[in-house]
Amino acid sequence: MAANGLSGVEKKVAFSLASVFGLRMMGLFMIMPVFALYGQHLEGFSPLWVGIAIGAYGLTQALLQIPMGMLSDKYGRKPIILIGLVLFAIGSVIAAMSDHIYGVVLGRAIQGMGAIAAAVLALAADLTRDEQRTKVMAVIGICIGFSFALSLLVGPIATQSLGLEGLFYLTAALAVVGMLIVQFFVPNPITQAPKGDTVAVPEKLKRLFVDPQLFRLDAGIFILHLVLTAVFVALPLDLVDAGLVKEKHWMLYFPAFVGAFFLMVPLIIIGVKRNNTKGMFQVALIIMMLSLAAMGMFAGNLWVLAAAVLLFFTGFNYLEASLPSLIAKFCPSGDKGSAMGVYSTSQFLGAFCGGMIGGGAYQYLGASGVFFAGLALIGVWLLLTIGMKNPVLLKSYTLNAHFTDSDHAKAMATELSALAGVAEAIVVVEEKVAYLKVDDNFNLSDARAVLRSVN
Incomplete structure (x- = not known):
């Protein structure tokens, strides 16, 4: 290979x-x-x-x-x-x-x-x-x-x-x-x-759920998909009221979604080059808040709605693309499956709640009520990001290993931790595996050499 x-x-x-x-x-x-x-x-x-x-x-x-x-x-x-x-x-x-x-x-x-x-x-x-x-x-x-x-x-x-x-x-x-x-x-x-x-390990879920950095991300994906689902309860009906016949809605959605991919690229580039993921995260949330405010205030103006949809997807695309990688960066070594389990559960639960809240808000408050409710929830998420940290740029490796006993595993974990570029090393005897988080100075062959010495 x-x-x-x-x-x-x-x-x-x-x-x-x-x-x-x-x-x-x-x-x-x-x-x-x-x-x-x-x-x-x-x-x-x-x-x-x-x-x-x-x-x-x-x-x-x-x-x-x-x-x-x-x-x-x-x-x-x-x-x-x-x-x-x-x-x-x-x-x-x-x-x-x-x-x-x-x-x-x-x-x-x-x-x-x-x-x-x-x-x-x-x-x-x-x-x-x-x-x-x-x-x-x-x-x-x-x-x-x-x-x-x-x-x-x-x-x-x-x-x-x-x-x-x-x-x-x-x-x-x-x-x-x-x-x-x-x-x-x-x-x-x-x-x-x-x-x-x-794959998620049940005994790890509670600890990961209360981790302050992971909690912000889990709450974020919950809110993001809640708002997305709620918006699509109201937006199609709003577009019809604004004069766009339902047969032509794809002519707005698809170009807006594709255009948003290009608009989010500067956010990604700036975030990576300046190591300011938190700042770009907050910019994306503000963009979504502006789009929802425009939807709520100018429901009858098709051109404003079109611009708002473009802005909405710009923020959405950036956040949707960033959240999984942030989960992987913030979660402890070896807990990625469990962290993603909590994340995915939050995401889908948000979609369910979004349907309930969006449908109820539209029925009793109209389309503007849906959009302003979404605006308020994104505002809550923005407040949650105040304590968010910029992630350290590390890579994760999962390496097969075979240890004779726990003392042997601890010794190898110490040896792996001493390698250049290793920020964290965890060895699990039962899984016969070593989990590493490393920076750009790490040499994979050095770690394999350490593990070969015990196999």
């Missing part, structure tokens, strides 16, 4: 698992820009139930994300991923066949029961070398972002042609395609990455 790049197998793993993740996320996202507009024929339709239907997947995702990851440890990654995709397809069909909004809520909740994110990321870890794992995870992350952008294009166009029922059947078909990719294109793992690096 190439030492400085992805091998052929790792490239196959990255793109096949990214495709599975992307297809599933598209199935979840495509309903967001269209349901408030195309679901009005459903019995029991109301703004509150629109919000619940859009966000229902988040509750079951939040409840099952960690258990599904743990089951993948016990029964294997692929079987759990396939079961999750089957549940997603079943939920899609139930939603498609429903003529009452309660049936759609049930279908969306069953879609969310296919909580495969942890299992997919763990499988990616199983199939890649530790030094290349970050690149594979980055490919998957980029695909998730692209799937959201594509859903804003495909959702309105597909619903216009197929109707809401057809859109749900399309999401079921995407799940089937995902199953075929898992079965025939994703390699079978021979070894399993340490669970502390990939």
